[in-house]
Structures are given as C-alpha cells and as structure tokens.
Amino acid sequence: MQKDCRTVWANCLRVIRSSVGEQSFRTWFEPIVPVGLQKNLLIIQVPSQFFYEWLEEHYVDVLKKAIVQELGSEGQLEYSIVVDQGNEQARPRTVNLPATRGGAPHRPPTHTPMAAQVRPMAPQQPNGAAQPAQQNFAGANSAAYPKRQTPPAAAAAVAAAAVAPPPLRNPFEVRAVSDRSYLDSQLNQNYTFTNYIEGSCNRLARSAGWAVANKPGTTSFNPLMIYGGVGLGKTHLVQAIGNHIKEHSGNKFVLYVSAEKFTNQFIESLKTNSVQDFGNFYLLVDILILDDVQFLAGKDRTQEMFFHIFNHLHQAGKQVIMTSDVPPRELKGFEERLLSRFKWGLTADLQSPDFETRVAIIMNKMQADGIDIPPQVVEYLAYSVETNVRELEGVLISLIAQSSLTRREIDLEMAKQALRHIIEDVEAEVNLDFIQKTVAEHFGIAVDLLKAKTRKKEVVTARQVAMYFAKEHTNHSLKSIGYHFGGRDHSTVIHSVQTVSDLIDSDKTFRTTIQELRKKFTGK
Numbered sequence: 378m379q380k381d382c383r384t385v386w387a388n389c390l391r392v393i394r395s396s397v398g399e400q401s402f403r404t405w406f407e408p409i410v411p412v413g414l415q416k417n418l419l420i421i422q423v424p425s426q427f428f429y430e431w432l433e434e435h436y437v438d439v440l441k442k443a444i445v446q447e448l449g450s451e452g453q454l455e456y457s458i459v460v461d462q463g464n465e466q467a468r469p470r471t472v473n474l475p476a477t478r479g480g481a482p483h484r485p486p487t488h489t490p491m492a493a494q495v496r497p498m499a500p501q502q503p504n505g506a507a508q509p510a511q512q513n514f515a516g517a518n519s520a521a522y523p524k525r526q527t528p529p530a531a532a533a534a535v536a537a538a539a540v541a542p543p544p545l546r547n548p549f550e551v552r553a554v555s556d557r558s559y560l561d562s563q564l565n566q567n568y569t570f571t572n573y574i575e576g577s578c579n580r581l582a583r584s585a586g587w588a589v590a591n592k593p594g595t596t597s598f599n600p601l602m603i604y605g606g607v608g609l610g611k612t613h614l615v616q617a618i619g620n621h622i623k624e625h626s627g628n629k630f631v632l633y634v635s636a637e638k639f640t641n642q643f644i645e646s647l648k649t650n651s652v653q654d655f656g657n658f659y660l661l662v663d664i665l666i667l668d669d670v671q672f673l674a675g676k677d678r679t680q681e682m683f684f685h686i687f688n689h690l691h692q693a694g695k696q697v698i699m700t701s702d703v704p705p706r707e708l709k710g711f712e713e714r715l716l717s718r719f720k721w722g723l724t725a726d727l728q729s730p731d732f733e734t735r736v737a738i739i740m741n742k743m744q745a746d747g748i749d750i751p752p753q754v755v756e757y758l759a760y761s762v763e764t765n766v767r768e769l770e771g772v773l774i775s776l777i778a779q780s781s782l783t784r785r786e787i788d789l790e791m792a793k794q795a796l797r798h799i800i801e802d803v804e805a806e807v808n809l810d811f812i813q814k815t816v817a818e819h820f821g822i823a824v825d826l827l828k829a830k831t832r833k834k835e836v837v838t839a840r841q842v843a844m845y846f847a848k849e850h851t852n853h854s855l856k857s858i859g860y861h862f863g864g865r866d867h868s869t870v871i872h873s874v875q876t877v878s879d880l881i882d883s884d885k886t887f888r889t890t891i892q893e894l895r896k897k898f899t900g901k
C-alpha cells in the first residue's frame with residue numbers, strides 16, 4: 378500500500394521521540410508539518426529559517442536516522458520554510474544544506490510563502506508577519522527566566538491554587554509556562570517617557586523610541602539601535618520603551634537584558650548543557666531589549682546565538698531594541714552578518730545634553746523628590762556638569778543628602794562643595810576655583826574681581842590669563858568657563874585665550890609669567 382506523508386512523518390516522529398528529550402521533541406518536532414511525499418523524498422514544513430537552521434545544527438543525525446529507517450538508505454528530506462511575505466528584509470535566503478554526512482541525503486530547502494501554508498496553529502499577525510514557532514513554544518514546555526512576577530491581586534488566589542510554580546532556581550529551568558505573565562521583564566519602572574527630558578541631544582532617538590513603543594515590531598525601526606556615550610540616557614530610553622509597551626499592550630512579553638547578562642547566561646547554559654533551553658526561552662520574547670551590545674565584541678559563540686535569536690524574532694515581526702556606546706559601523710570584534718543586521722532598522726544617537734536640557738533634567742529630578750532649589754543653583758550645576766547626566770544626578774543626590782543631614786537649605790555654597798567632592802576626578806586637582814585663586818594671587822587682586830564687571834587693565838589681564846588656563850587645564854566648555862567668570866559669553870573666552878596666546882608669542886616678560894603660573898598647574 379502507498380504510504381502518505383503523514384504516516385511517514387508519524388513513524389519518523391516515533392523514532393525521533395525515542396532519541397530526544399520530551400522538551401526538545403515538543404519544541405522542535407511537534408511544530409513540523411509533513412507536506413509531501415514523492416517516492417523516497419519526504420517534504421516537511423518548518424516555521425522559520427531559524428527553526429530550519431536549528432534542526433540542521435542540532436538534530437540532523439536524528440532526522441537522518443528516522444528517514445533512513447522509514448524510507449530506506451535512499452530516503453531524502455526536503456525542508457519547506459515559511460516565509461514572511463510582509464517583511465522582505467526578513468526573507469530568508471536559500472540555504473544550501475551541508476553535504477550529506479552519511480545516511481539520507483538532504484535537498485536544499487524551499488521557501489513557502491506564508492499565504493500558501495495551511496497551519497491552524499500558526500496564525501498570522503495583523504501586519505502579515507509570520508508568527509511561526511513562537512506561538513507554539515509559548516504553549517509548550519519552555520525555559521523559564523529569572524524571577525516570576527507577582528500575579529495581580531485578583532488573580533493571585535486562583536493562580537496560587539491552579540498553576541503557581543515554585544520559585545525558579547535557575548534562569549533556564551525548564552518548566553511548562555503557559556502564562557507568560559509569570560516571566561519578569563527585568564524592567565525598572567522608574568524609567569518612563571514622562572521623566573525622560575527631551576532636547577536637541579536626544580530628539581531623534583526619543584521620537585523613534587516613542588514610535589516603536591506605540592507600534593512595536595511594525596515600524597521600519599526594527600531593530601532600533603540607540604548609541605551614545607556614558608551616562609547619556611540609553612538605558613533610560615530603551616527601558617521607557619519597554620515599560621510603555623508593557624503598559625499598553627499587556628500580553629506582549631518584553632524582556633530587558635544587558636549584553637553582559639545575556640553572555641553570562643549563555644555561558645552558563647553551555648556549562649549545564651542547556652543551550653537549547655536558552656534558545657527556546659529567547660524565542661518566547663515579543664520585544665527584546667539588549668543593552669550595551671558592544672559587550673558581545675569578540676565573543677563569537679554568544680554572537681552566533683544572538684544572531685539566531687535576532688533572525689527568528691525579526692522574521693516573526695518581533696521588535697528588537699539595542700543600545701551601544703558607539704555606532705554600529707564602529708563596533709569592533711563583530712561578525713559582519715550581525716553588524717549588517719544592526720543597520721537594518723534605525724540607528725539614532727544620544728549627544729550630551731545642552732544647557733537648557735540639563736536645567737530641565739535637574740528641575741525634573743528635584744520636583745520628583747519634592748525638593749526646591751534656587752534658580753541660580755540650578756544654573757550653576759547645569760553649567761558645571763556638562764557631559765554626563767549620571768554625574769549631574771550624582772551631584773543632586775549629594776546635595777539632597779547634605780541638605781537633609783545638615784538641615785540647611787540648598788544654596789550656592791553647598792552646591793560648590795558638592796561639586797568639589799564629586800567631579801574632582803574630572804578636573805583632577807586643577808579646577809576652576811584653584812585656577813582663579815592662583816592667578817588672582819599672582820596678580821595681587823581679589824578673586825571676586827575676576828568675576829566682576831570691572832575693566833581695569835590689570836584685572837582684565839588676570840581674567841584673561843585665568844580663562845586661558847581654565848581652557849587648558851579643565852574639561853569646561855567655553856560657555857561654562859564664561860559662566861564661571863561672571864556670566865561672560867563664550868566669545869569673550871575665545872578672545873581672552875587668543876589674546877593670551879598672542880602675548881606669549883610677542884612679550885617675553887608675559888611669557889615668563891605664564892611659564893611660572895603653568896608650573897603651579899602642571900607641577901613642571
């Protein structure tokens with residue numbers, strides 16, 4: 378009697394089931410649909426390119442064994458891969474199967490358009506994106522991750538009685554997870570769009586983030602890559618996106634993970650032979666936020682794993698969001714195929730906040746803590762800490778602590794003290810105060826005169842010299858230097874620096890004065 382493809386595949390499944398674990402069987406073999414049998418060629422349909430690659434990498438021998446048993450040594454297997462028509466970028470390319478390694482030969486995979494497939498268990502998303510394996514994984518045994526969330530109060534009793542799994546001991550402990558609300562997103566709820574101050578430094582990144590937060594996976598910003606220097610708000614922004622999605626599309630599983638944690642978990646899974654659980658777990662995710670992706674540099678195997686996960690999620694219309702300290706083109710130690718994927722969507726940078734944004738950030742933080750500080754203190758802080766929002770926050774925290782310890786109102790003097798302690802390392806020992814004091818002493822004038830309006834010649838010269846050294850020995854911008862010299866603008870600072878440079882060239886006595894002063898700042 379002529380066999381049909383279903384019977385052949387059912388027999389193959391029996392062989393496979395005896396060779397792989399239950400979890401793997403459900404995850405990797407149950408979703409496969411037999412779609413054709415031509416003599417000794419069995420055609421099976423798999424939900425995605427990733428799925429196909431995974432089978433090839435991990436189960437090729439098991440599949441061969443099953444095919445040979447069922448169709449004889451001439452038996453062949455062909456994969457038909459479901460293609461997401463609505464997402465050309467994600468369209469898998471034809472992949473040639475590796476040369477036969479004994480047993481049944483393979484044929485290259487064919488790619489079945491999503492529309493042509495008949496699979497009730499893999500519904501299409503509204504945007505037409507294929508939703509292949511992931512749906513099935515969610516219902517099947519899956520790898521659970523960090524800690525469970527507390528179920529909402531109303532559901533707590535039912536949950537406790539019905540499913541409540543015991544606390545998970547390790548991140549990838551395998552257990553049935555039919556309710557994904559048990560999975561913790563690892564998001565910090567304090568990071569929101571509301572408290573993320575917008576400025577010209579972050580406008581593009583913020584609006585792209587907002588678009589993604591409202592339509593995850595369906596904009597062309599997939600992946601969304603945010604890059605920028607230390608402490609400029611990358612983590613805040615991507616977590617704000619995650620929190621917004623969680624709040625507005627409750628059933629989506631958002632996961633925030635740092636690249637370092639991802640790497641450590643992956644290494645752990647290698648040690649404990651649970652790489653598949655690791656992979657399975659990440660396939661559950663609807664929105665994956667990977668922070669500090671530069672950490673993956675040079676870590677080939679972790680990159681490879683991330684590559685597969687990325688492909689699968691992207692192809693299934695899931696959103697991927699990443700941060701990096703440099704733009705993708707400057708990332709070193711990455712495989713080209715991964716770098717090229719980073720550039721598929723939108724890359725947006727974060728710059729150091731400008732003065733007005735810094736003022737707004739300070740005001741916002743102070744308001745959130747219910748603290749009032751005089752405008753001139755806000756201005757002083759905003760002028761003094763220019764490059765890094767985290768540092769700015771450090772000064773604020775220190776001010777708040779001091780004010781509550783000493784029961785004093787925050788004033789300019791206290792702000793100066795706080796700055797001295799906190800940004801010492803930025804300016805080293807040579808800070809603006811020291812320069813002003815040293816130069817004033819040298820010229821025999823009071824420090825305050827450097828900041829005053831007077832235009833007496835000896836004061837003007839001393840002021841110009843102090844500005845010159847401030848430019849040479851501190852990290853302050855021209856604008857900030859001007860501010861610390863009585864609120865002068867940056868063109869005055871440029872003019873001062875130029876005047877001093879010219880005098881050094883033309884006036885020997887003046888040159889000696891500068892050399893003496895410089896020794897006090899450099900020790901040489």
Ligand SMILES: Nc1ncnc2c1ncn2[C@@H]1O[C@H](COP(=O)(O)OP(=O)(O)OP(=O)(O)O)[C@@H](O)[C@H]1O
Nearest residue numbers: 572573574606607608609610611612613738766767
């Ligand atoms: N535009 C902003 N509005 C409000 N707060 C901000 C803004 N930018 C940064 N911050 C705050 O600055 C601090 C540092 O930000 P964050 O940790 O997001 O920086 P990062 O770029 O991820 O730093 P790193 O490079 O060290 O990972 C956070 O407390 C964050 O809330």
